[in-house]
Amino acid sequence: MAKKFKNKVALITGSSQGIGAACALRLAKDGADVILNGHKFDERGEKLIRQIKAMGRKVSFLEADISSVAEVVKLIKDAIKIFGKLDILINNAGLETKSDFLSVSEKDYDKVMDTNLKGVFFATQTFAKYCKSKKRAGVVVNMSSVHEEIVFPNFAAYCVSKGGLKMLTRNLASELAPLRIRINNVAPGAVSTPINQDLLNNKKQLKSVLENIPLKRMGKVEEVAAVVAFLASDEAAYVTGSTYFVDGGLTYHYEEQ
Template identity: 60%
Template sequence: MGRFSGKVALITGSSKGIGRAIAVRFAQEGANVIINSRNNDEHVAETIRQVEETGAKVHFIKSDISKVEVVYAMVKESVEVFGKLDILVNNAGVEINAPFWEVTEKDYDTVMNINLKGMFFLTQAFVRYMMENNVVGVIVNNSSVHEELPFPNFTAYCASKGAMQMVMRNLAVELGPLNIRINNVAPGAIKTPINADLLSKPELLGTLQNNISLRRLGEPEDVAGVVAFLASDDAKYVTGSTYYVDGGLTFHYTEQ
């Protein structure tokens, strides 16, 4: 019996990288999972395969979470498929590299609509489902160290993650009386497809690793473990917090 036996979890942006690791971890611990991506491709197929290998049930929803009506439909479909929904992991996110003075309105809207608007209204849909059915659940947001740490040339991304931090803190207060918990996980440099360019450049990689106390990049599974903790009853008295999974990057300091 795993920590999530009998539970149902919805994880956005879960076709690869950290999202896939979270889906597999939840499945390993007994949850049935709903995975999500904008595309139905070989990455989705691989996530489904890995989840099914655990013996868990999995359902895929192809959707663009930047649209409010879509996220409400996602919650409705999840409940129709599994009969309930207990855990929401807002994992989907994008970043666009551009100097501030070159950021276009389209770039800005893309980042904010997925990273912030999607998370905001999917969480709203999830909370309304719980209120209407008199049930409780838990929300974990995959944020970033850049809700705290500047990241030049990624200002829209930092803005979205900083806003996610305040939404989380606000909702911890608003949802606390409903016994609904919400927390953020803030990954640092993790070996994921979004960092493929970095991983292919030894000089840049070396510079980054020198700023990480543990001197290495994290694995998606490192993040998944903390997400699973926060979603479980092991963290039943934890809400309104950000947990950094960064190998010591955010507050690294040395005079050497």
């Protein structure tokens, strides 16, 4: 069976662990050559490289802090140089900080917004400029969150960043379509990842979360990666400007309450 990403190169930001790592493995499995990214190259990156090479795919790792525009621009340009082209950009890197609204510091606000929104903005801009200059089609998939729709008390900056990402994606879908660039969001709900480790370890809190999920379980990183792979592929050639929720029905259930 033909690989859906044969002769394609994908960059996945924040791909050392969790959903980003799952996306890298899924796209590699489906035939893509992959560029990994993280703050620093460590044993997690080494493991992923071994796994992807075992699939017969090319792979490289680039260090970059997505909250820095200069580093983001360099990341995209360096990624293009590695394999001579770039077809798919997965803007996965993100973070959250917990604080009640009255206690949020400017530093924490900036870190969240710079990583989750500004970094995505300028990574996509740099990628789009490349696509235009080479007259190449491109695909962008952003990792949003159910909190682009659902409130999340004590995480105001995070919610604002994801709400902004929703509008950025919708706006760019229109603006980049003439360049043959598609852009969509994937919005995970409660997923078993390192960022949710505290929740997974708190049985009482976990029980409360699961009560609001119609499927009554946490999501798996592989389930999110499957939707990312669909949106990045030609199977989704007529899909742009959309958000695909991967949340076990959480968003719909919340809206019905």
